[in-house]
Amino acid sequence: MKFSSSLKFNAVSEWWDEYIAYDALKKCIYHLEKQQHAHDHHYPDLESNEQSNLLGEDDSSKTDALFIPLLDRELKKIVLFYEQQKNELIEDFNDLEKDVEFQETLGLQGGAHYEDYEDGDEDDDESISSPRSPEGARRSLSRHRKTSSAGRQPRPSTDLSPAQRRTSISSVEELDENHPSIGRGTLGRLSRGLSNLRGSLISTASGGADLEQDHTIWNARSDYAYDTRLLYKRRITTLYISFTNLRSYVEVNYSGFRKAIKKYDKVTESALKDRYLHDAVEVAAPFTQAEKDVLNDAVNRLVEIYTKCISHGDKAMARQQLRLHQRESIAWERDTVWRQMIGRERRGEGAVHDLSGATLVHGSESALADIPTPVGKFRITKRRIAMLSAVAVLVLLLNVPILQEQAPNRCLAILSFCTVLWATEAIPLFVTSMFVPFLLVVLRVICDAEGVQLSPPKATKYVFSVMFSPTIMLLIGGFTISSALSKTNIDRILITRVLNLAGTRPSTVLLTFMGVSCFASMWISNVAAPTLCFTLIRPILRTLPPGSAFGPCLILAIALAANIGGQSSPISSPQNLIALQNMDPALDWASWFAVALPVSAVSIVLIWILLLISYKPARSPDGEGDIEIRAIRPTNEPFTAKQYWVTFVCLVTIGLWCFAHMIEDYLGDMGVIALIPVVAFFSTGVLKKDDFDNFMWTIVFLAMGGIALGKGVESSGLLEILHEIIERIVDGYTLYPVVLILSPIVLIVSTFISHTIASILLCPIAAAVGKSLPGNYSNLLVFITGLICSAGMGMPVSGFPNQTAATQENELGELYLTNIDFLKNGVPASIIATLVVSTLGFLLMQIVGV
Template sequence: MALLAARPHHPAMSPLPLAGLAPAEAPSSPHDENSHGAASRGGRTRPALAAAGLAAVALVAFFGLEGAVATRTVLIGGACLVLWLTEVVPGFVPTLLLLGATPVLLGPLDSAYHLPSVLAWCADPVLILFLGGFTLEVAAMRHGLDASVARHVVRGSAGHPRRLVMLVMAGVAFLSMWMSNVAAAAMMLAALRPLLKATPAGAPLKPALLLGVALAANVGGMATPVGSGPNALAVAAAAEHAQVTFAKWMLFALPLALLLLGVGFGLILLRFRLGGRLSLPAEDVASAPLSRAGRRVLWVSAVCVAAWLSEPLHGVAAPVVALGATALLFGTGLLKREDLGRLDWATLLLIAGGIALGRLLEHSGLVARALSGADLEGWPVPAQLGVLVVAAALLSALMSNTGTAALLIPLATQLHPAASTPVLVALGCSLGMPFVISTPPNAMTVGEGLDSSELMKLGVPLMLGGCLLVSLTGPTVLRLLGLP
């Protein structure tokens, strides 16, 4: 699961994961997940960076470019990118700025920039797909499906430390595939908290579990199109060359996520010697049965996911399936009117802004103009893609991954026009995870007592190895799946 504004865990939406536990409070950060927590940054640093960035944008626009369209496009797009990357304002604010400023500044120069045309840039089916994913997430939290997964993970370990770490990672990654990685990490940490508190100081189990939670929350989001904001931007950008179905995305991204999880689990076992047996109080691992409504939500979710994966067989587009699932959940009363306000509208606006920014840069010709002065066409294609993937990972490790994707995907598709290019950049964005400030799950685990240096010891080799793997094998695998 980036600059996406994920909702804090709401006590009324999900039962307590374990007896006597209060749900963990998720930071006000993005879906997907791979977003940056505001709390992890200095209160003065971000405004200063934003001010410097805006000043640099103004200098480039007024003194480095010729032509009114280019100047005004840089002012609009540059200001939005600075605000997204520094996170000095909520993530949806730059989207509103872009939608309002484009008709005002560029509309008088060309009718193609009038408000109806600009709004049409945002009318992408991927937003409906994400709306369906958010609806399933809210339904799962309201009726306790996420808490049930967390309880079953703890109980399924049967007191074996290695099995517990493996199941925790699998459970968090599975939840992050379909819902906010912040919520997934928060729920699992709440389920583990009694065990973490009971673990003696210096015991290897605690850092091993916390590392497992952080890694799985970061990696799980890359496995599905609805797992993170960069994925949505990649699907929208790739549509100009080929359709990226739900099944196609999972065919290449799920094995990659599983491989990274397996390598991460192996590194955790190498780093920490886990042995012996755990003593888990019966009341802490007791699994309350799902309510009747919870079972109905489970069935709706299962049918929806099955329809997404079988799209090539029945021909019903994934966004249409998402609309049907949303209508069914609200129409049958499984979700109430007040749940509509719990959907992640801020994230939808953020994704819409990223799509609109890409269309603005493309329509104005600014990206092509910027690349025309760079002698990159002589580079081998694998080298070009490798640079893009590494740049995406490094920027996402320090800043918003959705803002990074909004910046790099238009550049990448102009440099190498192909359906696979934005997909590879999006995967690179999900690999930026070695620092405490890289994602909210990282910050949450450090808050639970994990040493930030442990994140770097595990995260840096995974990031570099993942970038190498994606760059070298990604184009070939995607070509085999019909995404040249």
């Protein structure tokens, strides 16, 4: 979580304006960076339209002179607020100690005036029983304390009537319901239990008072003692929460100063952090060890008082209960914010995207028409039209015998139904995939080797057995490697070190970023790789002169390169795994790399040349000279033992994948090898349960549905029928003309729908076409289809990298890219990548023997 978000959710809501203005400081840092870079390279200052003369080249002292007063202002604000809060709390704490001593002196003799207190102090009692926050509770209890110290202590009589006793317990339960820092009903349950015990004891003792002669106010069982303890429990708990909140306030603000100055040093190449923290922050009142000792001592003394007054000498119980109240107070503070965020997501407000980049839900989808019905208006939207169309296609094809045999005809209906839903994205893609096994079983599409339809129990076992295939395990193994590389920061370390070598020439920086984006997409998926790269280029984008073409050129280049990287390794994208699933036998990693790596490298270079010609990114906006790019500074952190372990396991796993066919007699399939990183990382604590929960399970279920559909097409006999039709269509064509016919079809389909869905639909067709050709080139055509699916990148919605690039904004909230950028550059880039696959890739496949 970013620190700005962490600050938001760890702050006391009532004190929000008194915390360090971290976001404002960050904006000032970026403004100083822009001024510094503009002066160094003689760019005009954006605000004054003049050349900045505030900052000298390689001189951080002038930026320090501008930034330190901002820090001083925040520090002064925090010190004043801390002193005010601390003094109030210390005063309340001292009053609490005096009241505890007075109560001990008074003992059980104060019950005589309890009825007077109930009749005369209703206002005070109401003020105590309805605080809405710890701060409000503390103020109301302070008022009550002053009243009590004047001689109006709660002094119940032990001979209260049953009605009066019920009134007392009722007020306690109301107090429990209204107080935010204590769990709802906690004191109510406690009061009911003690009330029953107390009632039984008093009813069996003559007079009731003689029974308690040996008890103190802190352990007696009378109504007066019980209600007194509840009052002091509330006061102690409220003060404890206030002190711990103030202690947290100090810690969060210290972290804020450290984070802000660290970012300032990194951006402006200064060395202010250690000096300012030592000379200014750590000597200020809230952050000194003496002040920390004051707060810690008050907290510890409150635990002691709670131990004596409430927990009958059990200090461990006292500490446990107070911490529980503290946690519940924090949860109450955050409850509204979290509920708003979660409720917004559950209501579907704002676009929700699946991991393949396709928009699934639009909370603000406009209605095409509203039809009044007896139960309200029925909204007609594009999504509902698409859903109704898919259902209509399914019902129509189930009732119209297009094919003679029942099972293939029903399978065609299911295939058409899923194709409409996948193409229109009327419902989430993985949900459509979950329709597949259901429909295959219910409609009895699965057949045995003789063509006899399987019964639903047998069909169920077959469908679910093929859904979790070695290909799915390979996908999970890829997710594990990606998560481990990201969590241990290996990806960022390697990428920043490579980018540091790129220098400052725009063309070189552009090509380097494209290579890094492509390589990262091979191992951490083309979902995470562009996001990481877009984060790394932020310092470059902030320091570009206004109107520079390098910004949009760089963003588009990263997206296109990430798409190309999606074809470079078997685990870089789901479409590659779908292609492997449709190969017989499956291709080993060494053969895949022998084809995909040269194809990707040539595509990257050609697309780089295209972008240089189209954007001319090196030229300055005024047309005079070239711009100079700020270099990316590498991280100086050395590799840790955990990072060496992750690197070792990843290299071993990839090596075994490359030679899977040679060792299949020992390790079986590549899916078994995929278990190695799963076991190695989760058993050693590199990854946790939460990391496993965060895997891209929507992609897993999407792929499982695609595999089930493919097996259904094969088992039902539909594939054989398609094979005969395709054989007649390609009759007379040799292999390469078929490649040239198939390539543009795959490109067009993958441009307008998800790459993964395109592979699910087209790879079985390519396999059938390959089997129709003399020599059985099924694997070759499936391989080409899988590679070209990643090349469909001509539209903003063509894959996740494009979707992410299309949302990148500058500091003014303006988008870097438009649809024209994609049409002008994305479409030619897609054509170039497709031609490379169908020419160079085809030759390499022939050489490798695919």
